[in-house]
Amino acid sequence: MSSAASYVHGASAQPLLGDTVGSLIDRIAVAYPDRPALVVRAQGVRLSYRQFHTEVERIAAGLLALGLEPGERIGIWSPNRAEWVLLQFAAPKAGLVLVNINPAYRTHELEYSLNKVACRALVLPRRFKTSHYLDILTELAPELAAGVPGELRAARLPALREVVLLDDEPAPGTRGWWQLAALGDAAALARLHEVERELGFDDPVNIQFTSGTTGAPKGATLTHHNIVNNGWFIGEAMRLTEYDRLCIPVPFYHCFGMVLGNLACVTHGACMVIPGEGFDALATLETVAEEKCTGLHGVPTMFIAELEHPRFVEFDLSTLRTGIMAGSPCPIEVMRRVVGEMHLAEITIAYGMTETSPVSFQTVPDDPLERRVDSVGRIHPQLEVKLVDERGRIVPRGTPGELCTRGYSVMLGYWEDESRTREVIDAARWMHTGDLAVIDADGYCRIVGRLKDMIIRGGENVYPREIEEFLYAHPKVLDVQVFGVPDTKFGEQVCAWVRLREGAGASEAEIQDYCRHHLAYYKVPHYVRFVDAFPMTVTGKVQKYRMREAMVDELDL
Structure with missing residues (x-):
């Protein structure tokens, strides 16, 4: 070659590493028993690795005591909570396959996901903000209201038997989390250790539904070997040790939270610090300052929200050094502010996809700053x-x-x-x-x-990322997304949706003139629209196809 x-x-x-998820947590708990493992501010949870391991084993044993068998699927449909993290390690320890369900899913998507993988059990909170999870589930399975815990027989959810509720108030047909933990007695623990001896690291351990722009979601199936090793190498690139405390405001149902966050920490004995159930810029800043976090994860829009928060200057972020910015393209100007104003001198950029566990490329602290802002680094080990x-x-x-x-x-x-x-x-x-x-x-x-995002205008290949990076340098531009729209003459034309900085004003012609002086004519946006927000997934990925659809409707194309 x-x-x-x-x-x-x-x-x-x-x-x-030749670990299963279970043998990993066994090994780390022995190596760092008294180091902090998990801090969840909203719930007042603080667990050392010894305590975390004990709780994981109780839940894993409890799952088997429910009658769940190795290889069966258990869904988690919840925002970020302590129970999510415990289940992330307990389910694979019991040989079960954890199914991550997007907290934004509603009736149709939930029904599809649970049935696609034949989920035997589902863990969920009663509600979060305006999402009434239990009501949505009961709409799908009205049999739950009159049922007996563990014996659900719902016509629309034929595989589902167990519903575990993350709530202090009991509900018909469900078990409470505390009841699940109580099942993890000595006999159940003995059964757990028998099951663990039969597990292999190539066994499936996690199903994550990819949010495709067309067609039904696909269940990417990952193994112990996939996610344990990716978490390990991610943590190595961040130079994590048992003395690090990583603030994780990104969602657990996505690889960013559970692998780049939780598994990167656990493989290195570092502490997982959870600022809240959903992203909140103020709560994140408060958590970093109060918990003296050394790392912080986020998609670019999260870092922008933190930097732009009116109380940003009040918080001492000087303990920060590392973290990951990923999930969508990272604007150069935002990266420079994160390094300069948030003390994240060793922040890394990572690239990957769910189907590859997820990271394939990552920068490291030794990379020159220019390579940490103009690339996603070099190939992972x-x-x-x-x-x-x-x-x-x-x-x-x-x-x-x-x-x-x-x-x-x-x-x-x-x-x-x-x-x-x-x-x-x-x-x-x-x-x-x-x-x-x-x-x-x-x-x-x-x-x-x-x-599919590459724009072909009059035979010229146009890469939206290049135009976006250029426009980020405009003093009035806070955020920008570039995409193609159909055109009868050229095949496609370039369109830019622009979010301006607070108090700034600009015209379509001003943005076009700025581009015209520095970019080839065919890269200059033919259409410019000023917006307050972009359509996004829960993980902060911008949905350009929805912008394209909106422009097609507007222009009657």
Whole structure:
């Protein structure tokens, strides 16, 4: 293979871990018994690793005592809480497959998810803010109201038997979390240890539904080996130790929270610090200051909200040093402010996708600042990446191509969906991400867009990310998203949706003139719209397809 080809391999002297999730927490609890493991401010929870391990074992044993069998699926439909973290480790310890259900899901999506993977049990809170989870479930399964705990027989949810409620008030047909824990007696613990001896690290352990823009959600199925090792190498890139305290305001149901957050901490004996059930900029700033956190995670919109908060200057963030900014493209100007004003001198950028557990590329503290703001770093240890053209040929360095990943991190597949699995994982086990990237001579990777997001205007390839990065430098622009809209003459035209800084005013012509002086004519946005917010997923991923649909409607295309 020529050195000029876009192929990189994370050769490393660091071996892969042979742990299951259960053996990992056993080992870490012995190594760091008295170090803090979990702090959840909203619930007043503070657990050392010894205490955390004890609680995980009680819940794991309790799950088996309910009659759940290894390999069966248990859903968690909840915002960030202490119980979520405990279940993240307890379910795989018992050989169960944890199914992460988006807290934003409603009746149709919940029904689809539970039935797609035949969930035997579901854990949920009664409500959170305006989401009345128990009411939604009862709408799907009215039999719950008249049922006996453990014996649910719902016509629309035929596999579901157990409902565990994260609430002090009992509800018909459900068990309380405390009742589940109480089942973890000596006999149940003995059964747990028998089950654990039969588990292997290649067993499925986690199903995460990918929020595709078209079609029904797909259940990416991950193993112990996938997520334990990815968490380990993520923590290594952050230089985590048992003395770190990581503030995790990103959702657990997504890989960002449970792998880049929780597993990165646990693999290194660091402390998971949870500021609240959902993201709140003020609560996050308060938590970092009060808990003296050394790390902070977030998507760019979270960091923007923290930096722009009117009370930002009141908080001492000087203990911060590391963290991860990921989930969507990271604006250069925001990154510079995070380093300068939030003391995150060693913050890292990570890139990945759910189907690869998720991280494939990450910067490290030793990388020069310019590489930590203009790339997603270099290949993770023990992984391979190649960039290919539309015919599957590896492209030269410096040339955009589709990013494909191979190695320990690639999922088993989409749950009971062989055809869609084959669409993305080829015969040689390369995961085709659908992301367009460029790898330079030094191995640094830049994500330049999605295959489907690339704009082809009059035969010219236009990469929205390039225009977005340019517009972030405009003094009036707070945030921007660029996408293509249909055009009869050119095929597509460039459109920019712009969020202005508070108190700023600008016109379409002003933005276009700014671009015209610095960018090729075909990259200048033909349409500019000023908006207060972008349509987003719960994880902070911008939904460009919804913007495109809105413009098509507006322009009557």
